[in-house]
Amino acid sequence: MSDKQENPQKEVKKEDNGIPPIIKQELKVFQFNDELGEYEELEIEEDLELFELLNPEFIILFMDPDHFRVWIWQGSETTTRMKFISAKTAPSLRDQYGLSYKITSVDEGDETKGFKIFVGLEEEEDFEAEELGPAYVGKKEDLELLEELSHEKIILILEKSGLPQGYERDLVIVKNQLYAYREYDTVGSTIKEKKLFPLKEAVPDGPYLAEDYIPRMLFSFNSVVLTELLKKKPNGPNTQISTINEVNQ
Numbered sequence: 001m002s003d004k005q006e007n008p009q010k011e012v013k014k015e016d017n018g019i020p021p022i023i024k025q026e027l028k029v030f031q032f033n034d035e036l037g038e039y040e041e042l043e044i045e046e047d048l049e050l051f052e053l054l055n056p057e058f059i060i061l062f063m064d065p066d067h068f069r070v071w072i073w074q075g076s077e078t079t080t081r082m083k084f085i086s087a088k089t090a091p092s093l094r095d096q097y098g099l100s101y102k103i104t105s106v107d108e109g110d111e112t113k114g115f116k117i118f119v120g121l122e123e124e125e126d127f128e129a130e131e132l133g134p135a136y137v138g139k140k141e142d143l144e145l146l147e148e149l150s151h152e153k154i155i156l157i158l159e160k161s162g163l164p165q166g167y168e169r170d171l172v173i174v175k176n177q178l179y180a181y182r183e184y185d186t187v188g189s190t191i192k193e194k195k196l197f198p199l200k201e202a203v204p205d206g207p208y209l210a211e212d213y214i215p216r217m218l219f220s221f222n223s224v225v226l227t228e229l230l231k232k233k234p235n236g237p238n239t240q241i242s243t244i245n246e247v248n249q
Contacts (some may be wrong), residue, residue, distance in 0.1 A: 028063035029053065030093065032086040034079075039086070039093055050119040056108060059086045063097055064118060067222060070094050070101045071115055078107040114220075124220075151196045154179075157225065159194070161218055162232070170213070171229035172196065181228075 030039035031051070039061055042053070052078040053060055059082055063070055072090055074083050087105060094101050106115045116122040153173055158181070163169060172179045179196040213229040 003114075027065065028097065030061040030063070032059035032061065032082060032089075034082050034085075037085050038089055038163070041163075051121050054119070059083065061086070061090060061093065062118070063094075063101070065098075067114075068098065068101050069118075070103040071118065072103065072105040073111070073115070073119075074105060074107050086144075137151055154196060154226065156196045157218065158228070161228075165218075165229040166233055167214065168233050170231045171199075173227040173229070 027044070027189045029042045029044055031040075031042055031053075033040050042199070044053075045051075050062065054073060056077040058075050059078050060073045061070065061074075062073070070090060072086060074086075079193050083105075090103055094103060094145075104112070106112055106114070111121070113122065117124045154172065158169065158172065169181045170179050178199045180199055182197065183192040184195065210229055213231060216230055218226045218228070
């Protein structure tokens with residue numbers, strides 16, 4: 001048997017002192033062959049954008065090693081039979097590259113944001129990036145405005161994530177900062193105003209069990225963007241009363 005065997009992994013560094021080489025997984029792309037009932041690997045040119053491979057008549061499988069994800073993209077003109085067989089075949093193909101890879105199927109026209117970012121249809125949001133600047137520059141008040149814009153961005157992320165039925169949002173943790181989340185009725189409007197307030201000496205130093213809260217983390221590509229502490233709604237109107245009373249207002 002030859003010492004060199006075909007391997008889905010690429011050797012990027014080799015040491016001569018007995019230390020195993022560092023192995024890096026390569027991106028792999030496969031197209032489902034309906035006649036054979038199996039996937040066939042595609043040769044991808046370096047300057048080719050992944051979204052250019054998407055065709056309504058095809059089912060394309062992407063092996064994404066950076067995020068330990070297997071994407072199965074199903075074109076709008078593929079048959080139910082093709083989708084069934086391709087989904088049934090995918091796990092055995094996945095197992096050749098990594099058992100930890102999660103398989104996710106997406107349909108044309110209903111792709112997830114994560115998939116769109118992966119194939120290059122959208123750009124990834126940098127949740128930690130600082131705002132470039134407020135609407136006005138050169139004044140001390142601009143620093144306060146910049147902070148407010150940052151809060152608005154967090155609130156926008158929270159609104160997109162929604163809430164489980166029967167729960168309300170009370171506290172939000174972004175990086176190492178704890179905020180109180182409040183909603184206020186706006187005069188002359190049915191739209192509630194959402195605000196974040198940094199808590200001031202409300203939580204004592206040391207372990208915090210967050211009793212009566214349900215923690216929910218928002219992930220983006222295996223990174224925690226923020227953590228919410230949710231409470232079950234009390235009987236009656238949502239009063240948004242926090243168990244932590246000291247709020248920086």
